[in-house]
Amino acid sequence: MNLPKTGFPMRAGLSKSEPKRLKDWQDNKVYEQVLKKNEGHKKFVLHDGPPYANGPIHIGHAMNKISKDMINRYWMMQGYEVPYVPGWDCHGQPIEHKVEEKLGTEKFNQTSTAKIRELCNEFAVENIELQKAGFRRLGVLGDWDNPYLTLYHQHDAADIEVFKAMFDKGMIYRGHKPVHWCKHCHTALAEAEIEYSDETSPSIFVRFEMTFKPAGLEKFDGPVDFIIWTTTPWTIPSDQAVSLKPGAAYVAVEHEGRAEVMLEDLAPKCCEEFGWEYTPVMVDGKPYVVPAETFHHIHYKQPIFDGVEGVALLADYVGVDDGTGIVHNSPGHGVDDYFACLKEGITDICMPVDDDGKFYTGEEFGTGGPFSGMDTDEANPHIIEFLRERGTLVLEKKITHSYPHCWRCKHPVLFRATDQWFVSMDKTGLREQAGKEVRENVKWYPAHAANRIGAMVEQRPDWCISRQRNWGVPIPSYTCADCGEKVMNDATLDAVIKLFHEKGSDAWFTDAPESYLGEACVCPKCGGHHLKADKDILDVWWDSGVSWKAVCEYRPELEYPADVYLEGSDQHRGWFQSSLLTSVGANGHAPYKAVVSQGFTLDGQGRKMSKSLGNVIDPNKVCDEMGADIIRLWVASVDTSSDVSIDHEILARTSDAYRRFRNTLRFLLSELEGQFEPETDGVAFADLLPLDKLMVARLTQVQAEVDDAYASYEFPRAYRALYDFVVTELSNVYLDALKDRLYCEKPGSLERRSAQTVLAELFSMLMRDLQPILSYTVDEAMAYAPAGCVDHQKYAALLDWYKSPITVDEANEFEGVLEASLELRSAVTKALEDARSAGTFTKSQQVRVKAVVPAEMYALLTGDKAVDLAEFYIVSDVELTQGEELFVAIEAAEGECCDRCWNYRTTVGEYNGHAHICKRCANAL
Numbered sequence: 001m002n003l004p005k006t007g008f009p010m011r012a013g014l015s016k017s018e019p020k021r022l023k024d025w026q027d028n029k030v031y032e033q034v035l036k037k038n039e040g041h042k043k044f045v046l047h048d049g050p051p052y053a054n055g056p057i058h059i060g061h062a063m064n065k066i067s068k069d070m071i072n073r074y075w076m077m078q079g080y081e082v083p084y085v086p087g088w089d090c091h092g093q094p095i096e097h098k099v100e101e102k103l104g105t106e107k108f109n110q111t112s113t114a115k116i117r118e119l120c121n122e123f124a125v126e127n128i129e130l131q132k133a134g135f136r137r138l139g140v141l142g143d144w145d146n147p148y149l150t151l152y153h154q155h156d157a158a159d160i161e162v163f164k165a166m167f168d169k170g171m172i173y174r175g176h177k178p179v180h181w182c183k184h185c186h187t188a189l190a191e192a193e194i195e196y197s198d199e200t201s202p203s204i205f206v207r208f209e210m211t212f213k214p215a216g217l218e219k220f221d222g223p224v225d226f227i228i229w230t231t232t233p234w235t236i237p238s239d240q241a242v243s244l245k246p247g248a249a250y251v252a253v254e255h256e257g258r259a260e261v262m263l264e265d266l267a268p269k270c271c272e273e274f275g276w277e278y279t280p281v282m283v284d285g286k287p288y289v290v291p292a293e294t295f296h297h298i299h300y301k302q303p304i305f306d307g308v309e310g311v312a313l314l315a316d317y318v319g320v321d322d323g324t325g326i327v328h329n330s331p332g333h334g335v336d337d338y339f340a341c342l343k344e345g346i347t348d349i350c351m352p353v354d355d356d357g358k359f360y361t362g363e364e365f366g367t368g369g370p371f372s373g374m375d376t377d378e379a380n381p382h383i384i385e386f387l388r389e390r391g392t393l394v395l396e397k398k399i400t401h402s403y404p405h406c407w408r409c410k411h412p413v414l415f416r417a418t419d420q421w422f423v424s425m426d427k428t429g430l431r432e433q434a435g436k437e438v439r440e441n442v443k444w445y446p447a448h449a450a451n452r453i454g455a456m457v458e459q460r461p462d463w464c465i466s467r468q469r470n471w472g473v474p475i476p477s478y479t480c481a482d483c484g485e486k487v488m489n490d491a492t493l494d495a496v497i498k499l500f501h502e503k504g505s506d507a508w509f510t511d512a513p514e515s516y517l518g519e520a521c522v523c524p525k526c527g528g529h530h531l532k533a534d535k536d537i538l539d540v541w542w543d544s545g546v547s548w549k550a551v552c553e554y555r556p557e558l559e560y561p562a563d564v565y566l567e568g569s570d571q572h573r574g575w576f577q578s579s580l581l582t583s584v585g586a587n588g589h590a591p592y593k594a595v596v597s598q599g600f601t602l603d604g605q606g607r608k609m610s611k612s613l614g615n616v617i618d619p620n621k622v623c624d625e626m627g628a629d630i631i632r633l634w635v636a637s638v639d640t641s642s643d644v645s646i647d648h649e650i651l652a653r654t655s656d657a658y659r660r661f662r663n664t665l666r667f668l669l670s671e672l673e674g675q676f677e678p679e680t681d682g683v684a685f686a687d688l689l690p691l692d693k694l695m696v697a698r699l700t701q702v703q704a705e706v707d708d709a710y711a712s713y714e715f716p717r718a719y720r721a722l723y724d725f726v727v728t729e730l731s732n733v734y735l736d737a738l739k740d741r742l743y744c745e746k747p748g749s750l751e752r753r754s755a756q757t758v759l760a761e762l763f764s765m766l767m768r769d770l771q772p773i774l775s776y777t778v779d780e781a782m783a784y785a786p787a788g789c790v791d792h793q794k795y796a797a798l799l800d801w802y803k804s805p806i807t808v809d810e811a812n813e814f815e816g817v818l819e820a821s822l823e824l825r826s827a828v829t830k831a832l833e834d835a836r837s838a839g840t841f842t843k844s845q846q847v848r849v850k851a852v853v854p855a856e857m858y859a860l861l862t863g864d865k866a867v868d869l870a871e872f873y874i875v876s877d878v879e880l881t882q883g884e885e886l887f888v889a890i891e892a893a894e895g896e897c898c899d900r901c902w903n904y905r906t907t908v909g910e911y912n913g914h915a916h917i918c919k920r921c922a923n924a925l
């Protein structure tokens, strides 16, 4: 007998073997070898989205990098030149925050910007090394020795080059505008950095006493008040106006001798809440009900600062469902307020809150007054108390409402009107052009992602690109020390670009402008030569967003636009968008041809992972315990286009699936290693036995499916096709049926060579199809493979894509026979099971099958592509007759059991002491 044998071990021991293999890849520069192999071919560029360089890698990172590696390995095998340059996002608040924590806030505030930047740089670089080791361990191939870092000089310069291109087109402007402000992070926040969640706030109703009476109430004896409503008491010190809904009806209610003005529709409900009787002021026998316009430009006493007056305005944004229909207006702290005031010509905006969220000290309007030095949250109860003591507080209660929070630190944010830099979405048509690119020139995976980013681009406000921090690339603007003019022009921008190329953006903070600006160091307004470098830095999304320039365009091995970007779906508001806006802004087109968006990683119950829940899956630990290939197989098996789950149970199931794949590779090797070379021993397709032809046809179909799935970034479809093929079709049916021929036929006979030829095709196909997923395991199998099955290569990454000996069209011609054979097989299997449970037979070899089959099936099963059904079903014989309906009967096999192959046949003689040997076995022996 030919017994199976191979050196490919059954037990994987991945956690021990993978690190050795990885070292071998690094020592022998496998990534470089792949590039060399495909040098000069068409390129495929997957541009890496830079993870943030703080802390070790998590399972989301692992999914991201493995997905990218699967794509890259697939295109490498397709013969493309696939340069992969991993990157890191190095600037930004979280790193600066870590440094602040390390130094302590007091010391931090005394440290020079240059020193803080040095410490941030150190922190980023340390973390990059940590993450890099984690990514490499996952088996991800790439140019790890030359990654891109957003802190490189070239990247700093690219930031300004893109800035200049957009500045020259008139897209960048400086504006005074309320922006989201995080007092914990000391910075303005972009819309993309805001999360909404519920927050409980004080809700107060306050009397604002008018300084003169509105038309129709001239004769009213007592004071007349606006009853305003707000959920941010701390904005009352900066109150400058109240807004009423244009066209709406307002009523005056009499209470304790005062006339209290509210929206008519809301007044009864408000009175009930206040504990007042609803008694409208009567004028000429009729309730006093007038349109909002009656109050336009009426003045009232500022509730905190004596002698200051506010003014009543009309504004569409005023709600008529809650409160009193009159809102107080603090243009320094609200976007709606700001624009309502701007429309009325109020431009002298009061903004008494500093970067830390504390009131400026002083007694005048424009400071915190009685609340000087207090934090805004701390001030809330004091302000309420102040109003209560003055007798102007009508009601205080708590409400829960949706409120903006800082994406990074999760604290509620404020609005602050400050001077900021913006990218205009509409001035030069950026919004329209970006939307057009999204819809028409980029392929999105999944397709509906286009709607998501499209809607975001459509609705987003102007992009606030300035931040008030240390760790980033400066906005290249100067202030004239003589006249205060802001200075920025092509000459200064070119000088800054040159400076950054040479010395990086650190130089902005250390070098005097006159030392590098040269002729450009002049104020166009007053002609002075004393320019001071401004302090604002660029939004960190700008940094990573211009990587198309700093990396794809600058690095000769890459291409711009890139073929594909792949990141988590949160990047629709982050990197996908900042890359799109800067590329469209500077060059008029998207930086990518396709975008793959992925969901988040959750635990088995669909919850976020957190230390407190104890459900964190650490990829480094899984590598140490189970092996990177298990994580890779998990990534391939889940639908990453939406959120995915992982826990220990899921990993254990993945591990089972892994064993099925490994065992199949091992079985194939056990019939091939040292026993078969396709180039010398292979049988041409035309000469294969019919059953073997059928299998080649089948594998050709599966291969086409896998190919299509990889090319459309649908990994789970590739995984599912391979898993079903290996487990359901190969292991359970075909490989089982083939064992008799493999074990018993003469080693060099056509019967055995034909079978081995198919096994070699199966093996070759699986090596390619599984290589992107089980990169370590497939590489391990290389050492045992017939050279002709693996392109005479040593490393799996160097394989070229599998090519079947027949086309898909040719393969599809076998579909009918395959289906008919399998349909009859089900009937036979059922009959065998019945016979087994009845105790008639124990083994399928003991029976012969008598089958009646319908005409069409009969034609297929006896036609030119018909297979040896007895072999396929592992029975002694199959006798077919044509009839109306499918019917299967089973009877005892003729002949007797062959001592060697255990098939029931007519035995022909004796060999080496065995009396019962069938003809085939006698021949083989």
Ligand SMILES: [Zn+2]
Residues within 6 Å of the ligand: 182, 183, 184, 185, 406, 407, 408, 409, 410, 411
């Ligand atoms: Zn924050």
Ligand SMILES: [Zn+2]
Residues within 6 Å of the ligand: 480, 481, 482, 483, 484, 485, 523, 524, 525, 526, 527, 528
């Ligand atoms: Zn000047």
Ligand SMILES: [Zn+2]
Residues within 6 Å of the ligand: 898, 899, 900, 901, 902, 903, 917, 918, 919, 920, 921, 922
């Ligand atoms: Zn035999």
